[in-house]
Amino acid sequence: MSNTTANRTSRGMSAPMLVGGAFLLSTVANLAFRVADLVFGDGDPHRPEGPVDSIVSISVVGGLGLLVALAVGLPLIRDPARARIGAIILGALSLVTLPVWWSGAPAVLGAAAAWLAGLTKDGPPQTGVARGFGITGFVVAVLVIVAVLAGNLASLLG
Template sequence: MSAVTTDRPATTRGLPAPVLVGGAFVLSTVANVAFQVGDILFTDKDPHRPEGPISSITSISVVGVVALVIALAVALPLVKSPARAKVGAIVLGALSLVTVPLFWSGAPAIFGAAAAWLGGLTRGAQPQSGAARAFGIIGFVIAILGVVAVFAGALSAILG
């Protein structure tokens, strides 16, 4: 009798994990900071106003960098073991859902991209199944929506 194996070949399509997670950080947190800097440089509004660009730059930077550090601190040790990566995908996917109210910081996009990485949705990753795969997909969708929200918010601020 032969043993049943659950190993799946590594994913050959999609983005590499550093591009996905780094891209989520750049397209959400860094882009939002750049939009705030643009507000300072290209408008006559007071940059020190309540909830203005200077306070926004501070809060976006702090929350975004903390989210990136947490996501990498969780993902990097867990990615080597498929069983541990499943747990990490679920945890990071849940964090992406919980942090949705902080979309302006990029935190949901960062956590979502890391969940997609551990869920096996990136190039070279071990595909997961079950809840880990579901949270990876949810995280990927949240990462995309987080980036869209940052750019849509900036566009609405420019036009409105």
Template sequence: MAVTTDSRTSRGVTGPVLVGGAFLLSTGVNLLFKVGELLFTDGDPHRPQGPIDSIVSISVVGVAGLALALAIALPLRADPGRARIGAVVLGALAVVTAPFFWSGAPAAFGAAAAWTAGLSKGEKPLTGVARGFGIVGFVVAVLILIAVFVGALAGVFTGG
């Protein structure tokens, strides 16, 4: 009698929730803070790097990052060999785009790397380098979320 085991992740959230949540908690929340700045402060909204410029840049870069992350993750995650490549590429993109943390794009890349590496609920985790990049992507996503919230709250309390 042969016994097979399938070590799928049973805790956590599903991949789409992970990626969508990272996007909403980074890009979405940052946009809400900028809209709040626009509505509830008397600063010039048209100043350079003011709320209007910020809303446009956050929206464009954040949505482009999410679209690219999904364009890479969705076709590659079904095949473990290709998923390994996707996890490495997405994890690397999460690290490389970290300076653009304000957009939320690195969080989307990082969450997609974790999903592609099988680190979300119901997925079979990959091993080796792909798993490492998935973990790095997840860590980058969490750090980006922290940076967005701290930056937004600092802006609220310091008036800028």
């Protein structure tokens, strides 16, 4: 094994840390803010788009995003050619699901696309379109995490 290959595989974060971290920092963090609003808020918890409705929708859509990411990613990661296709599919799904960014689903799907594209230390390195969708997925994941955290912090302060 060459020095370049050894350096490439020893750097970066692992796939479980990337995908799990995206889920925790988007879906679970948003759920925590909704639960805090439910416990400490003084408004009606059953109001339209209130904490109860938000907890249900975030849980369902965010959970489905995680299930899809794992259902696509885990079987495809073993074969680099199939991982390439999975990176494209999950990267595209991360873009298509952007309208439901509050659920964290685009962040998880984007992180899984980055994993299949080889942007983690345990993913097969991809090139071309698959790598592009992996990078796009990673950017989507970061932006969704920032939007969820910034939006919730802004609502607390304002």
